Amino acid sequence: MAKLKSAALEKSSHLEYFNIAVSVDCVIFAYAEKALKVLLIQSDLEEFAGMYSLLGDLVRPDEDLDEASYRVLRERTDLHDVYLEQVHTFGNLNRHPSGRVITTAYYSLINLKNNKLQLTHNELSWHDVNKVRKLAFDHKQILDTCLQRLREKVLEQPIVFNLLPEKFSLRELQDLYEAILGVELDRRNFRKRIILKDWLIDLNEMEVDVPHRPGKLYKLRPSLKRNGKLSVKSEQKLTA
């Protein structure tokens, strides 16, 4: 067997490799105007002048990777306890003009209504995901990858509720699913399935100020809340 080396020795012999920068990028989703939106910022690099990019930052040497993406969210949106999921790490050689930077992509789901950050805030702005054409770096590919993952995940896990206010009607919930999946769903079948899943609690309250018959209001069963850290697996599935 080869001679053992200590970790300290290994570190010194590999110092020349400590020259790849590590960043995180967050695809921050929200729901407004019956559309799925993504939060973008004007790029501050000459190379991408006039283009938008995702929100990201270099990972600090003294913070966990997941923590870095929570920090980006906190700094940008002032939100804590946000749903966040790691999706993929992008590491092509020339993805960043500043040099070698690999980035780990996360997506997060936030509720615009709860948020001081409304539709404009310095250089940040919300964009309909279906209308985003081109982004700085490889961020369009990152957005597409995260959107695809979100679509897969919402069929199986009760995570869309992070995009809605505490109380919502079944119609709002269905509109949201339709916006995410990009398909129309049958109303009766949707309602049956979602009730069967037992994700919801009937609040015995009604919508107010709607110009038509008010719908019942529901909330997510509290034990299923997935705000903040580490999402857990369940067995359930909502087939569209």
Added chain:
Amino acid sequence: MAKLKSAALEKSSHLEYFNIAVSVDCVIFAYAEKALKVLLIQSDLEEFAGMYSLLGDLVRPDEDLDEASYRVLRERTDLHDVYLEQVHTFGNLNRHPSGRVITTAYYSLINLKNNKLQLTHNELSWHDVNKVRKLAFDHKQILDTCLQRLREKVLEQPIVFNLLPEKFSLRELQDLYEAILGVELDRRNFRKRIILKDWLIDLNEMEVDVPHRPGKLYKLRPSLKRNGKLSVKSEQKLTA
């Protein structure tokens, strides 16, 4: 709008962040003796003396992230065109005793029969995935995560064929699914489903040298081969 800065300037202002090391770790799966195996190496760090770890290496500044994992595979197994899938990036602060190292985990599927690398080769050895208890670093967690992803993926995509020889019987294929999923499958239902998927081509050949009635041999439809780079999505699903 904030003043634009050039990429070169941004790089110099962030030099202090270029001190996180980036590695890849490969969970190399193979199939032998009706069990799913994983290739491990004796750790060469004092801190983990006597323990096994996954195969990994630091990413070189001049290679893509994906390429780094292909390189690890090539160097260790002498195999090219191997199925490889990125799973997750692990970036906890203290996951590596040498310092700050984040690692991107991949799993790969190789066919032991085609491989010069047989059951022993210096410090490398194959271990039944169900019998692995403890590994160096956070490698047990990485193994578990990759195994879980593999289990999800084999239900939807024709990837298990990377673990089998070119020609195989339906019994061998079923044994392999059972080994991966850790469940028993009904023989008639399995055969119906797998034939329905249209993944296989009947070779009009029979097993030889079996001590019972020989089974028909099949191969994967060539258009579905997923060796090497980038796997593609299809719609199919094999429910167990």
Added chain:
DNA sequence: GCAAAAGTGTTAATCTTACACCCATGC
């Protein structure tokens, strides 16, 4: 009273599961 969306059930089609007997080969 009319526009707008809420609420609600049934049927047909499809998919999934459970299950048992005869067949071909090596020894």
Added chain:
DNA sequence: GCATGGGTGTAAGATTAACACTTTTGC
């Protein structure tokens, strides 16, 4: 001829998909 696994079909149950009318509210 016997042990071993190969090969095959059907029926019951569960799930999914398609589809229309009545109700409640605001105006």
